[in-house]
Amino acid sequence: MRLKLQAPAKINLNLHITGRRSDGYHLLDSLMQKVSLYDEVDLELCPAGISLECSGEPVPAGRENIVVRAAELFFDATADRRRKNSSGVSIKLIKRIPVAAGLGGGSSNAAAVLRGLNILCDCPCSDEELVRLGLQLGADVPFFLIGAGAARAAGIGEILHPAPSLQNVSVLLVNPGVSVSTRWVYETFALTKHRRADKVSRLQNETYKAVGWCNARENPALPAVMENDLEVVTIAKVPEVGLIKDGLLAGGAFVALMSGSGPTVFGLFVDSAQADECCTMFKSRFPHTYVVTPVQEQ
Ligand SMILES: C[C@@](CO)(OP(=O)(O)O)[C@H](O)COP(=O)(O)OP(=O)(O)OC[C@H]1O[C@@H](n2ccc(N)nc2=O)[C@H](O)[C@@H]1O
Numbered sequence: 001m002r003l004k005l006q007a008p009a010k011i012n013l014n015l016h017i018t019g020r021r022s023d024g025y026h027l028l029d030s031l032m033q034k035v036s037l038y039d040e041v042d043l044e045l046c047p048a049g050i051s052l053e054c055s056g057e058p059v060p061a062g063r064e065n066i067v068v069r070a071a072e073l074f075f076d077a078t079a080d081r082r083r084k085n086s087s088g089v090s091i092k093l094i095k096r097i098p099v100a101a102g103l104g105g106g107s108s109n110a111a112a113v114l115r116g117l118n119i120l121c122d123c124p125c126s127d128e129e130l131v132r133l134g135l136q137l138g139a140d141v142p143f144f145l146i147g148a149g150a151a152r153a154a155g156i157g158e159i160l161h162p163a164p165s166l167q168n169v170s171v172l173l174v175n176p177g178v179s180v181s182t183r184w185v186y187e188t189f190a191l192t193k194h195r196r197a198d199k200v201s202r203l204q205n206e207t208y209k210a211v212g213w214c215n216a217r218e219n220p221a222l223p224a225v226m227e228n229d230l231e232v233v234t235i236a237k238v239p240e241v242g243l244i245k246d247g248l249l250a251g252g253a254f255v256a257l258m259s260g261s262g263p264t265v266f267g268l269f270v271d272s273a274q275a276d277e278c279c280t281m282f283k284s285r286f287p288h289t290y291v292v293t294p295v296q297e298q
Pocket residue numbers: 012015024025026027028030101102103104105107137138139140141155156157182183186187259260261262
């Protein structure tokens with residue numbers, strides 16, 4: 001039995017760090033939006049063993065790859081609830097989403113494996129159980145397990161409130177071509193930055209209202225409430241982030257922001273032709289540049 005899934009990237013339309021848990025993980029408040037840049041995950045059940053074949057962007061093979069850990073976790077958790085002859089999977093991964101880029105590619109791949117294996121094995125896990133498993137793999141995985149195109153995420157990313165997807169915008173993703181470790185960004189942020197909670201919640205409420213309107217063309221409030229607390233940390237290491245933001249705004253984006261821990265920057269455009277033009281301009285210097293659209297429903 002075989003199943004092919006599309007695993008989308010995400011952007012963070014804003015990201016505020018609101019605190020820190022005793023285990024060191026940061027609490028956040030973020031509006032996340034899936035976008036139409038996809039990895040492909042092809043799953044074929046087999047009697048035993050987990051194998052992985054990757055193409056496209058280079059990613060680790062074996063257990064270092066999150067898709068292998070996702071399959072192991074699924075098989076362990078459902079050992080007593082599966083048919084005996086379906087304890088293994090052969091995974092083919094076509095990687096198009098830039099790696100360690102703030103676009104959630106690994107988390108999206110892991111969610112696709114969990115969802116896909118659950119379907120292939122006649123659904124031994126409830127949606128809630130899949131989310132619990134996903135969270136063991138990464139804080140961003142639960143977002144990719146829910147059907148909504150967008151959600152407000154709290155906790156470390158596991159408390160999710162589906163939100164309306166952005167509409168009528170083209171999104172230009174520009175990746176500077178360097179990788180940034182999420183862990184390093186969070187650790188550096190904790191050392192350098194403190195925020196007032198009241199400001200965070202005010203901004204967040206505004207953002208939710210703004211994006212709730214859904215139609216960016218009629219939404220002058222949107223740019224003013226889009227901020228990413230992690231941007232300042234990553235810019236210090238990857239100055240291209242600042243230059244790309246300036247270039248996107250000069251090229252017609254009505255807002256430009258770093259996604260997640262970066263270093264990918266996105267610009268939102270009302271005019272898709274302008275987004276295409278700006279894409280051509282960036283692509284010669286930064287080959288990992290893409291025009292995408294917000295995913296409405298997965
Ligand atoms: C920053 C965000 C924003 O959406 O996205 P990316 O930039 O990774 O795409 C996420 O919070 C990233 O989530 P994810 O990439 O799943 O993180 P994980 O693998 O769980 O954690 C990697 C490391 O980041 C730190 N971490 C992660 C999430 C969080 N809420 N607080 C943290 O402090 C921890 O040090 C952890 O060891």
